[in-house]
Amino acid sequence: MSAPTTKKPTVTEREARQVAEAAREQDWRKPSFAKELFLGRFRLDLIHPHPLPADDDVQRGEEFLARLHEFCETKIDSALIEREARIPDEVIAGLKEIGALGMKIDTKYGGLGLTQVYYNRALSLVGSANPAVGALLSAHQSIGVPQPLKIFGTQQQKDAFLPRCARTDISAFLLTEPDVGSDPARLATTAVPDGDDYVLDGVKLWTTNGVVADLLVVMARVPKTEDSKGGITAFVVEADSPGITVENRNAFMGLRGIENGVTRFHQVRVPAANRIGAEGAGLKIALTTLNTGRLSLPAMCVGAGKWCLKIAREWSAVREQWGKPVALHEAVGSKISFIAATTFALEAVVDLSSQMADENRNDIRIEAALAKLYGSEMACLMADELVQIRGGRGFETAESLAARGERAVPAEQLLRDLRINRIFEGSTEIMHLLIAREAVDAHLSVAGDLIDPDKSLQDKARAGANAGVFYAKWLPKLVAGPGQLPTSYGDFKHGVDLAPHLRYVERHARKLARSTFYAMSRWQGRMETKQGFLGRVVDIGAELFAMSAACVRAELLRRQGDHGREAYLLADAFCRQARIRVDELFNRLWSNTDDLDRKVVKGVLGGSFEWLEQGIVDPSGEGPWIADATPGPSERDNVRRPFK
Numbered sequence: 001m002s003a004p005t006t007k008k009p010t011v012t013e014r015e016a017r018q019v020a021e022a023a024r025e026q027d028w029r030k031p032s033f034a035k036e037l038f039l040g041r042f043r044l045d046l047i048h049p050h051p052l053p054a055d056d057d058v059q060r061g062e063e064f065l066a067r068l069h070e071f072c073e074t075k076i077d078s079a080l081i082e083r084e085a086r087i088p089d090e091v092i093a094g095l096k097e098i099g100a101l102g103m104k105i106d107t108k109y110g111g112l113g114l115t116q117v118y119y120n121r122a123l124s125l126v127g128s129a130n131p132a133v134g135a136l137l138s139a140h141q142s143i144g145v146p147q148p149l150k151i152f153g154t155q156q157q158k159d160a161f162l163p164r165c166a167r168t169d170i171s172a173f174l175l176t177e178p179d180v181g182s183d184p185a186r187l188a189t190t191a192v193p194d195g196d197d198y199v200l201d202g203v204k205l206w207t208t209n210g211v212v213a214d215l216l217v218v219m220a221r222v223p224k225t226e227d228s229k230g231g232i233t234a235f236v237v238e239a240d241s242p243g244i245t246v247e248n249r250n251a252f253m254g255l256r257g258i259e260n261g262v263t264r265f266h267q268v269r270v271p272a273a274n275r276i277g278a279e280g281a282g283l284k285i286a287l288t289t290l291n292t293g294r295l296s297l298p299a300m301c302v303g304a305g306k307w308c309l310k311i312a313r314e315w316s317a318v319r320e321q322w323g324k325p326v327a328l329h330e331a332v333g334s335k336i337s338f339i340a341a342t343t344f345a346l347e348a349v350v351d352l353s354s355q356m357a358d359e360n361r362n363d364i365r366i367e368a369a370l371a372k373l374y375g376s377e378m379a380c381l382m383a384d385e386l387v388q389i390r391g392g393r394g395f396e397t398a399e400s401l402a403a404r405g406e407r408a409v410p411a412e413q414l415l416r417d418l419r420i421n422r423i424f425e426g427s428t429e430i431m432h433l434l435i436a437r438e439a440v441d442a443h444l445s446v447a448g449d450l451i452d453p454d455k456s457l458q459d460k461a462r463a464g465a466n467a468g469v470f471y472a473k474w475l476p477k478l479v480a481g482p483g484q485l486p487t488s489y490g491d492f493k494h495g496v497d498l499a500p501h502l503r504y505v506e507r508h509a510r511k512l513a514r515s516t517f518y519a520m521s522r523w524q525g526r527m528e529t530k531q532g533f534l535g536r537v538v539d540i541g542a543e544l545f546a547m548s549a550a551c552v553r554a555e556l557l558r559r560q561g562d563h564g565r566e567a568y569l570l571a572d573a574f575c576r577q578a579r580i581r582v583d584e585l586f587n588r589l590w591s592n593t594d595d596l597d598r599k600v601v602k603g604v605l606g607g608s609f610e611w612l613e614q615g616i617v618d619p620s621g622e623g624p625w626i627a628d629a630t631p632g633p634s635e636r637d638n639v640r641r642p643f644k
Contacts, residue, residue, distance in 0.1 A: 028441070033356075033548075034366035038439035038541050040478045040513025042506040044489070046362060047548065050556035051355045053117055061118030067098050068122055072129035079398060081130050081257040082413060091133065092170075092643040100126075102166030104141045104150075109162035116292060116354040120299035127300030128307050131417040132257030134300045136170070139208040142293035143425070144171030145215045145236055148285050152234075152277045161215060161236060170643065172209035172239075174263060175219045175286060177202065178629040184219070184283055187232055188629065189265065191220035198222070198235065198275070200243075200268040203629035211249045211259040212643055213239045218265070219282045231280025235270050239642070243268035245634035249641075254416030259641075264634045290425060291365045292357045297421050298350050298375025304418055305343030305379060308386040311409055312336050316389060326389070335385040341574035342378050344567070345546045348553035349374065366438050367545065373431040374542040376421035383415040429535070436534035439541065440527075443520055446470040471517075478514050483507035494558055496568040498551045501575035505544045508582060512540050515589055532594040540585045543578045550574050
């Protein structure tokens with residue numbers, strides 16, 4: 001067996017992109033509403049009528065939600081978790097007892113077998129009780145051992161690990177390293193084959209559940225040999241294996257009960273039978289797992305929005321200013337309207353995406369990514385508005401409010417807790433790039449060689465011919481469509497008329513596709529560097545998707561006789577608010593400060609503006625910006641704390 005390397009992989013920007021490209025799913029074998037939307041095709045038929053779960057799935061899900069609701073109300077003390085920065089052992093024991101660890105695991109392995117819809121509703125409920133508990137359950141099931149084994153595991157692996165995950169064992173997912181975030185090409189943790197084992201060496205950072213986990217999914221690099229291409233590979237690892245040390249339990253501005261740490265591997269032996277999939281398939285496994293796993297974050301954002309609405313309603317009705325409740329002042333009322341409408345739309349996005357995931361007839365990789373991006377951004381805005389509505393009390397801690405005799409409303413805690421969602425499981429910036437890559441996939445498939453500097457003239461000529469055929473058919477369809485006909489989508493008019501919003505979505509989907517095509521023609525190979533432009537394209541697509549989901553959900557509720565009139569009003573309010581944002585984003589596609597910003601950034605990095613930093617003191621401590629992650633034995637105490 002060779003000794004572990006201490007040299008971090010060095011890769012060029014192009015090599016890093018190639019690694020990411022090889023990991024993504026290349027084919028579109030099923031239709032995708034969001035993909036079609038970015039191509040200028042408004043396929044309302046893919047989401048309307050709104051798909052519905054089977055009756056037995058509903059019964060099983062509702063029964064569990066009832067048990068979970070009682071547990072959250074009686075057993076989870078959020079103030080205690082916030083104060084002590086730990087989830088009590090008895091809470092975890094209770095969650096195990098009611099089966100919450102196995103919500104997504106098939107009943108034949110001892111799980112509850114909930115659908116994605118009910119799993120997400122459960123997370124929304126738990127997250128409202130305490131976001132750290134929601135994060136523990138989500139990390140365990142959405143990205144931990146159960147999900148990758150469900151998709152890629154062997155039968156032996158499922159039989160060995162899924163029953164444990166369903167009832168007793170907590171799992172964690174370990175990818176990030178001190179110097180590796182969303183650039184996995186530089187992954188430094190190694191897994192060296194040695195007989196029937198692999199030997200792991202390296203350090204993993206921000207291991208959610210890592211402090212308390214019993215089982216780990218670890219991404220490590222297998223060295224390339226004459227017999228194997230090696231590459232980033234996934235393993236199931238027993239957390240108490242010799243050589244594993246949890247060196248630190250990390251603390252954060254929010255999610256104070258989260259069990260997140262730094263984990264070091266030194267000569268850790270892992271049976272080859274614990275490898276998930278083939279060598280080199282680790283990133284593909286991770287990305288595929290996240291296709292639906294990402295839905296857990298916006299699900300908890302839905303719960304946050306519902307709570308924001310409840311508190312805003314109750315508080316603004318009793319708080320008076322200038323002779324009337326503050327809710328009746330337009331400056332406050334507009335914030336309440338935003339919270340209500342956005343919560344409705346976000347729930348529509350999550351429920352629709354989840355039901356499509358359950359039916360497995362659509363490819364939802366873009367929908368799930370949009371839900372994560374949109375949910376995490378909008379939830380932070382809603383929480384910020386709630387703090388503003390509450391005024392000084394919004395900035396005050398719940399403990400302080402209670403100490404002076406007022407209701408302990410943890411508004412500032414919610415703002416802190418939600419902030420990580422814009423970073424978790426792909427930051428907003430990374431999500432923009434990931435979604436943009438999928439959104440322009442059709443263009444790159446037919447014209448990618450034209451803008452690739454490494455392709456030969458023959459390849460470019462062939463690509464040019466293919467692109468000519470594609471665009472000759474595609475571009476004319478972007479000129480006109482149902483969105484220009486005043487009678488289109490007339491079945492969405494019931495008192496409140498939502499049809500104009502759907503016509504707006506159809507027209508602006510075509511406009512978005514035309515804008516993307518123009519940008520590719522203008523910038524060609526430099527398109528990938530225009531991250532500001534790509535981010536706005538994605539944000540427009542997210543708003544259009546949310547508008548579509550909101551209208552479809554409103555019509556579903558109307559047909560079911562379940563608050564249909566109110567749902568139509570909320571959908572109308574949301575769409576009108578979203579249209580203002582979309583119009584602004586379209587304007588900013590071409591009218592922005594992107595070029596000037598790049599000049600300023602170069603000046604900042606070059607030291608041209610250091611004079612602007614004068615007149616302050618820096619309270620930061622000493623130490624390196626990035627901790628040393630050289631493989632080797634741990635020199636620190638093991639702070640791993642498995643739940644009893």
